[in-house]
Amino acid sequence: MSAVMGPPDAGGHFGTFGGRFVPEALMPACLELDAAFRDAWGDPDFVAEYHRTLREFGGRPTPVTYLGRLSERLGISVYAKREDLAHTGSHKINNVVGQALLTRRMGKTRVIAETGAGQHGVATATAAARLGLACTVYMGEVDTVRQALNVFRMELLGATVVPVTSGSRTLKDAVNEALREWVTCVADTHYCIGSVMGPHPFPWMVREFQSVIGVEAANQLREFGVTTPDFVVACVGGGSNAAGVFAGFADSSAQLIGVEAAGGSAVGLGMPGVLHGMRSLLLQDDHGQIEEAYSISAGLDYPGIGPEHAHLADLGRARYVAVGDDVVIEALQVLSQLEGIIPALETAHAVAWLLRAAGDEIPARSTVLLNLSGRGDKDVAQVRSILRGES
Amino acid sequence: MSAVMGPPDAGGHFGTFGGRFVPEALMPACLELDAAFRDAWGDPDFVAEYHRTLREFGGRPTPVTYLGRLSERLGISVYAKREDLAHTGSHKINNVVGQALLTRRMGKTRVIAETGAGQHGVATATAAARLGLACTVYMGEVDTVRQALNVFRMELLGATVVPVTSGSRTLKDAVNEALREWVTCVADTHYCIGSVMGPHPFPWMVREFQSVIGVEAANQLREFGVTTPDFVVACVGGGSNAAGVFAGFADSSAQLIGVEAAGGSAVGLGMPGVLHGMRSLLLQDDHGQIEEAYSISAGLDYPGIGPEHAHLADLGRARYVAVGDDVVIEALQVLSQLEGIIPALETAHAVAWLLRAAGDEIPARSTVLLNLSGRGDKDVAQVRSILRGES
Amino acid sequence: MTSLDTRLRDLRTRRKALVPYFIGGLTEDWTTYVSASILAGADVIEVGVPFSDPMMDGPVIQAGALRALGNAATLESICHELSAASFEVPIVVMTYYNVLHHFGLERSAELLAQSGVAGVIVPDLAIEELTPWRDVATAADVSSVLMVAPSSPDERVRRIGELSQGFVYAAARMAVTGQAADVGDASRVVGAVRAACDTPAYVGIGITTAEHAREAATIGDGVIVGSALVQRILDGASAQELEGAISTFRRALDQASSEA
Amino acid sequence: MTSLDTRLRDLRTRRKALVPYFIGGLTEDWTTYVSASILAGADVIEVGVPFSDPMMDGPVIQAGALRALGNAATLESICHELSAASFEVPIVVMTYYNVLHHFGLERSAELLAQSGVAGVIVPDLAIEELTPWRDVATAADVSSVLMVAPSSPDERVRRIGELSQGFVYAAARMAVTGQAADVGDASRVVGAVRAACDTPAYVGIGITTAEHAREAATIGDGVIVGSALVQRILDGASAQELEGAISTFRRALDQASSEA
């Protein structure tokens, strides 16, 4: 157990962030979930089943790949933790497998989830299919149109996709709608949230389910002769892949870097606030109204950040930087051409920061662990349009 | 080393099939390749590097997943070898990693490849990028239009894609064109063929590079308490994923089943003939002209089959069956909904046969190893059009 | 005891409380709807201060909040208007925590108090995170009105009952605000509140028709009607038409009183 | 010694061999092009029997083969026409192995022999897989004409030289059939053939102009011209026009003879 990234306090606070800001109707479910998760996570049988499912179904452990050609280009040593090779194409599966198993353990028969681009929705539908749980996914109407293929993917997996027509009709509103729906069905339904966000115990639980990334990576780096990397770099939307990889290095001397999208930089541009059940850093206007994030990458299009990240930023233990859309496409191209790995646009943010910082903020010959959170197949059509000047 | 699936004779024959039917201009390259492969495959350093690259870059070992809900539905026990989790989404990476490493070992700096749907092309471009080799992919013009996103994917990876305008402008013609081009650049260029086809040593070499599937699976099944499965089932286009998995079980009592597309069933409908450098079973008309295959799945759209499969069919060691397009979509849906795995359309052929044969040709309670050769992400748009009656 | 506690305990001795809900800033003349409803017999006015992400609200109030935000409604602008209107019945503001959090808890409490607001309902503030707000609000004599839900176990209801000021908001069903076809679990929820505390229990969430209101009033001490009224205003009802609607609710509640 | 061996060794004593290539069945009157070329001085005729997948052919001959297949040309139909035409110069058929394999090796050899075909070039049949075909063909006095490529090492050239009948097809470049701007590696390849055997060496692959042909003829014992002629026919040249083109090549070769 990490000292820096330990459990939150009993109320789910990481420093001044986190907590449980939900309607009374949902509080019993949050408390039940907290107890159920504590119980399960302390039960060797549950932990074993979680790891077994990730191993036999989810494709874990994902490898660490030394990126030799990129390293040579940048004058640093870059190792990539390959979450792109996990089932459904990103780290999202780690979390949904954990939550789906917990759902069954709690005797619930159904999951609901929010999704933006559809990655978490596909992952949830996948875990639900595997465990025989019913599944409904809330998705902003705008996103159902932009990501029509992911809607179909979820439907293929047996899930029902509900277009959300409220608010800005994107991810933020999908979360609202999922919470609203959860109120009505909390007795038999678990809300499978997609990142280290939401009311306690979600940020903690999701981080725990994702910490398999960092724990694996730390061991794997040792096989490459790397005891502690100088930097651990991950992109940050809600922050689950970053939290997962940071968890393996929080007590080490590694510098932890979270890379946000410039247009969704909750740490860089946000202020403390309360949304979606948590106190964290949020993009908001002068009156505390939540502002929409904008990013080329749907998975980073979130106006907040997980509360533990807000806390790590406060502590100075992790640093959060931002990169603009313009450099992200180039980073995606560079990684594809040098290493034969087309990263997700989200992931390409972390790569873009490496390209910018190598030899500068990252001193020459540093050792860097890059969390390669997902594959770019989902983004190829969009990247093509952009490169052709079509959008 | 398997006794049934041992090396071919010195001329590359598996029984009466195989051989080397190429222009004299290419014979020296085939001989050089044969010698280079024999040398490399006997060199522990090369073998170690091949396995290391597949482990650290390619995502091996891929897991074996017990498909519990499908098993229950069918009254048999189905285990899936998860090649869908390999880098680039199918077993194709196993072969291209081997050939790319061999290319470098031979002192060549460039690879060319044919591709149909684009899977092998993407895999080749991937391995080439990783190793810093130049890469040109030949693709039927018709396919470049149908699979425009895969063309872009290859380009992202730094490859040049050449549309082939000869013949039927599909896969078969892409092979012809790659062979024609190889004649002109054989000195510095390796032809990285995509299945267990072509002149010796390709069918043997590709099978050897793919046999990692069967070897891994046999060990993994033992961890599930399965010493020998009753059936080993794989889809067959050229036959590389089938050959790879069969190689682990050829000397066992397992029944080996190759599932062809009804419209590309070289074993069911073909006759012995010579094409693309090999003697095998081919779809041909009354005058020995090669006929086009037709299948819903681009990866099975090949009028021939690898020569070793023709031989295994001759021996009666493997059995080849065919399923029609109509049941393939349904099989894809069933696997998606029951197990949370959207298979490639190619792979769905093997699933479709399971659905048909369980309780009949496959006796109740049999144990089956299904080679889940690839993921369906590439096919989702097509399946959607079909289900909506758009195509 | 807060002022709201005192007033509503007194009210309880006289009649069933009718609590219509209005969205501050929904129309330019929104306070005239409030005045009209007071004329028609409203006992307490619930005023929604809009938030971009109203997690506890259904489609009608979401749409209303969005419109109000489009009209540039803010906590300050609404307080300003309430202050100017100076209604004689107690005003209870309903808003989400971020609005208060962003403006500052103490600053918010002072502003609300100065504007004559007697209490605040913060639907995303359950008892676990309540203390900082309740403390500053109580200091400014602004009551914290808390919700009890059908899912709340008895032990929670007891604690909520202890902490809720003015009244307890008894949610009739597991749902967000909206219109429903019955009074749901009102009876069970109010029963739990009554067993836990002596604070008046008002029934809300989904109360749509006068008949529901009457039924709810036979169960609880008051009735909150939200979406059903907001929908009328969104549909363009005049203040006079709204006054008619409120009168109908008033009669239904008075009927319930006489039955009791 | 096959008949073709005898005839071409005799021819070598007289002049440089001019070998135009025609696609059987390309047009209905394709044999009239053959006759015209013989009139103009062709010494050997290479007749392509089209195959769906002509791996050793460039775009021109691919297009021609596709057209001939569209005209329902088959091994039998072409043999039938050759038989009927009964040309006095040796006919060498060029086809892919599957065509013979499918018809049956013995049956093919007999049919070809009966149709007056003296030899066969099978570009996808290197010496490794040659024996079955060469044995039955030789038995029918149908020669197997083999290729040597610039990539063939000396030891292979020696073995090819031993096995090739009639002539050795010396590929001037590492390429499939087509049109090129020079005679490529002809000199080196022919040199290797000469060092290996006494069989006449004819230069082909990419010979486009009379000037190339002349140069190639100073190197080898004959010249094969394919795509350059097929292109003319595809472009609609008449038999008479073709005769003119062949005459030009003839003069170029005779010039080379006189220079030698």
Ligand SMILES: Cc1ncc(COP(=O)(O)O)c(C=O)c1O
């Ligand atoms: C590949 C990938 N990386 C990162 C993210 C961002 O999420 P998080 O910050 O929770 O890891 C997403 C979200 O969809 C994603 O798909």
Ligand SMILES: Cc1ncc(COP(=O)(O)O)c(C=O)c1O
């Ligand atoms: C997923 C998948 N399976 C199977 C095949 C067929 O090839 P093979 O028979 O060589 O395994 C392909 C070819 O593209 C493929 O992509």
